[in-house]
Amino acid sequence: MIRRLTQFMPPARGLAPLVLLLAVWEMVQRGASPNFPRPSLWWTAIVNLASSGALRPAVEATLWTFVAGLALGCAAGFALGLLIGTSVAVRQWSSLLLEFLRALPPPVTIPIAVLIAGYSPSMKIAVIAITASWPVLLNTVAGVANIRSLLFDVARSLRLSRAESLWTIVIPATIPDFLLGVRVALSIAIITTLLVEMFTGLPGIGVLMILGQRAYDSAQVFGLLAIVGVLAFLLGLIFAIVEGVVLRRWPPRHGALR
Amino acid sequence: MNRETLRGIGGVLIFLAAWEAAVRTRLIDFDYLPAPSVIAAALVEMAEDGEVFEEIVHTLRAALAGWLIAIVIGVVAGAALGLSPRARKYCLASVEALRPLPGIAFVPVAILVFGFSLETELVVVVIPTVWPILVNTMGGFAAIPSRLHDVARSFRMSPAAATLTVFAPATAPAILVGLRLSMTLALVMAVAVEMIGNPAGLGYAVVREAAALRPDLMFAYVFIIGVLGIVLNAALIGAAKLVLPGEFKRPRAEWSRT
Numbered sequence: 068m069i070r071r072l073t074q075f076m077p078p079a080r081g082l083a084p085l086v087l088l089l090a091v092w093e094m095v096q097r098g099a100s101p102n103f104p105r106p107s108l109w110w111t112a113i114v115n116l117a118s119s120g121a122l123r124p125a126v127e128a129t130l131w132t133f134v135a136g137l138a139l140g141c142a143a144g145f146a147l148g149l150l151i152g153t154s155v156a157v158r159q160w161s162s163l164l165l166e167f168l169r170a171l172p173p174p175v176t177i178p179i180a181v182l183i184a185g186y187s188p189s190m191k192i193a194v195i196a197i198t199a200s201w202p203v204l205l206n207t208v209a210g211v212a213n214i215r216s217l218l219f220d221v222a223r224s225l226r227l228s229r230a231e232s233l234w235t236i237v238i239p240a241t242i243p244d245f246l247l248g249v250r251v252a253l254s255i256a257i258i259t260t261l262l263v264e265m266f267t268g269l270p271g272i273g274v275l276m277i278l279g280q281r282a283y284d285s286a287q288v289f290g291l292l293a294i295v296g297v298l299a300f301l302l303g304l305i306f307a308i309v310e311g312v313v314l315r316r317w318p319p320r321h322g323a324l325r
Numbered sequence: 326m327n328r329e330t331l332r333g334i335g336g337v338l339i340f341l342a343a344w345e346a347a348v349r350t351r352l353i354d355f356d357y358l359p360a361p362s363v364i365a366a367a368l369v370e371m372a373e374d375g376e377v378f379e380e381i382v383h384t385l386r387a388a389l390a391g392w393l394i395a396i397v398i399g400v401v402a403g404a405a406l407g408l409s410p411r412a413r414k415y416c417l418a419s420v421e422a423l424r425p426l427p428g429i430a431f432v433p434v435a436i437l438v439f440g441f442s443l444e445t446e447l448v449v450v451v452i453p454t455v456w457p458i459l460v461n462t463m464g465g466f467a468a469i470p471s472r473l474h475d476v477a478r479s480f481r482m483s484p485a486a487a488t489l490t491v492f493a494p495a496t497a498p499a500i501l502v503g504l505r506l507s508m509t510l511a512l513v514m515a516v517a518v519e520m521i522g523n524p525a526g527l528g529y530a531v532v533r534e535a536a537a538l539r540p541d542l543m544f545a546y547v548f549i550i551g552v553l554g555i556v557l558n559a560a561l562i563g564a565a566k567l568v569l570p571g572e573f574k575r576p577r578a579e580w581s582r583t
Contacts, residue, residue, distance in 0.1 A: 081418025102438045156332075163333030164340055170554035172513035174520055174528070175547050178535040182357045182543065257427045258517070265432065265521050266532075277521075280433035288433045292426070299425035 101285060109290035116287060121275065126294070129260055129271040132188070133302075136195025137256040141249055144200035148207025148245075153237060158208065169205060173198035173255055177263050191263050199256040203248035210244025211237060243319035246310050253306055257299055357540040364548065367541035377530070377546075381553065384526035387443060388515040388557075391450025392508055398451070399458025399507070400500060404488065406459070407466025407496075420459070428453030428514050432522045441523050449518040454511045458503040465499025466492060501565050508561055512554055527553070 089106050096105040104112075116122045151157050151165075176198050184190045214237065222232035264273025272291055279287035341361045347353040348360040359367075371377045406412050406420075428449055435445040469492055477487035519528025527550050534543040 078414060079418055081414060081416055081420075082422060083415050083419070085419040085422060159329045159332040160336035160339075161333075162329065162336065164336050166333075167337070167551055167555065170558070171547065171551045172516045172554065174513065174517040175531055175550060178520070178531050178543065179547065182535045182538075182540055183355045254425070254427065257425075258429045261427060261429050262517055262521065265429070276430065276433040280436050283437065285434075285437050288437060292430050292434060295430045296423070296426040299427060300422060303425045 101283065104286040104289060106289075108286040109293060112284065112286035113290035113294065116275070116290070125270060125272050125275050126298075128269075129264065129273070130298070132191050132195060132263075132271065133256055133260045136192045136260065137199050137252060139192065140196035140199030140252060140256065141203050141245075143196060144203025144248065144252070145207050145245055147200070148204040148248075149211060149233065149237065149241070151204070152208040152211025152241070153233065158212065165205065165208075169201060173201070173259055174262055177259070177266050181267060186267050186269065188269060191260075191267070191269050194263050195256050195259050198259045199252040202251035202255065203245065206244045206248030206251070207241055210241040213244075214240045239317050242317040243314060246313060250306065250310070253302065254299075257302070261295070357538065359541040359544060363541045364544045367539075367545040368548065371542065371545055377549065380525075380527050380530050381549065384512075384515050384519065384528065384550075385553065387446045387450060387519075387523075387526060388508075388511040391447050391515065392454055392511040394447065395451045395454035395507055395511070396458055396504065399455045399503065400462050402455075403459040403462025403500075403503075404466050404492075404496075407463040407469075408488070408492070413463075413467070420456075424456045424460075426452075429517055432518055435518075436522055443523065443525075446515060446518050446523045446526075449522060450511050450514045453514055454507045457506040457510065458500070461499050461503030461506075462496065465496030468499070469495050497569055501569065505558070505561055505565075508557060509554065512550075512557060516550060 092103070093105045093107060096103060113122070151161055176194050180190055180194045180197075184193070218236050218240065219232070222236050227235065260271070261273040261276075263269070264271035265277050268274055268277075272295060276288055276291045279285075279291065345360045345362060348358060406416060431449050431452055432445070435448040439445045439448065473491055473495055477491050482491070515526065516528035516531075519526045520532050523529070527546055531543055531546045531550070534540075534546060
């Protein structure tokens with residue numbers, strides 16, 4: 068298990084520059100700097116925040132919205148992507164529309180959703196799901212479009228029904244592209260989760276950061292930034308492990324045959 | 326025009342017509358969802374007013390300036406890491422630890438240090454934008470075939486001359502992939518930080534019109550942001566085709582493959 072974990076990470080000695088930076092920061096910064104407080108003060112600020120009982124619910128709220136939004140978005144993106152990808156006509160009719168919608172930065176979804184649906188925890192999840200579904204949808208469409216036509220000939224000569232060929236040929240061949248989309252969706256979902264919290268004030272880590280900034284509590288803001296970094300790193304690691312397992316079962320097929 | 330393009334245009338027209346009809350007939354009845362014709366009228370109103378052009382220039386300047394700064398940092402650091410296995414050994418883990426940190430989480434920190442200003446915007450644009458350039462440049466330099474290293478050595482080139490005349494052209498396609506990914510990201514981050522950090526530009530305009538309960542103007546601004554993204558992308562592809570004819574292939578999906 069440990070060996071399996073290390074294959075996803077470069078050697079730990081590579082952390083030297085980061086550790087050095089934090090150590091120098093700690094030594095150079097003596098007093099309580101209003102802008103760049105030393106790392107040990109971040110720790111104190113986070114411990115204070117935790118003992119006040121504000122930290123845990125915020126982390127839980129952020130993780131829950133993130134996971135629920137991402138899962139919903141990936142499922143919707145994959146389903147829609149298969150629908151659009153498997154029909155050449157739908158693909159062509161929707162091509163320009165998708166091209167334009169893809170060019171929209173995900174953050175603008177937030178004010179639109181707030182204006183149309185109002186403030187609520189379900190709006191928060193919906194916004195994350197919508198922004199996360201895009202890269203999944205686009206990659207799934209591309210994945211289906213790139214399946215070798217030979218495979219469809221196989222389906223036809225075996226007289227597979229539409230549902231059977233979807234299940235046995237299209238979905239397994241699209242999984243690597245789907246995962247590529249999920250990888251992108253992951254980072255977009257983290258950004259959207261924090262942004263929607265900062266923007267709407269719905270509970271979460273993003274709100275604690277904004278509150279810390281408004282109170283000029285820079286140690287708290289830096290501490291929360293570190294927590295976000297650790298969480299984002301761990302989420303990426305979990306995804307890499309899942310991706311590794313799934314790709315062993317359904318490897319990407321790059322072939323000359325199309 | 327070929328059939329595919331025509332169908333694409335047809336798809337957009339059908340979408341707009343369905344939207345218009347659904348809103349007019351109150352099939353979809355949200356308080357703040359305007360019909361496309363109303364949004365078009367708002368676009369005309371904005372163009373006559375002229376303020377929108379200043380906002381476009383502001384966002385464009387922030388995104389492009391941040392992108393250029395990120396290119397300098399990313400290409401230099403990426404080349405250094407790509408050319409030296411030892412540098413990779415002692416730095417890569419730091420890169421991997423910092424890379425998942427979402428750029429948006431730097432907004433409160435940047436506001437504390439720089440206030441609500443263009444500097445804040447640049448910090449938040451530059452930090453996440455560096456990574457795709459750095460990683461792709463590093464990958465490109467690390468993958469240079471040893472033959473080219475031999476060539477540089479047999480011509481007794483200095484490291485600087487070899488980097489500029491032999492290695493840089495060989496890695497240009499890889500760097501270009503990074504440039505393209507990061508340009509999209511720069512626009513996204515500029516809009517996002519304008520929504521919560523620096524009250525200026527298109528991102529702020531979207532939020533302002535939403536708060537003023539002018540959904541027609543809000544959607545018009547969203548439309549402009551989308552067009553801006555497409556224009557920037559097309560400009561970069563055009564420039565790339567001029568510089569590297571034949572070398573440039575379109576990546577499969579936007580933000581993917583960082």
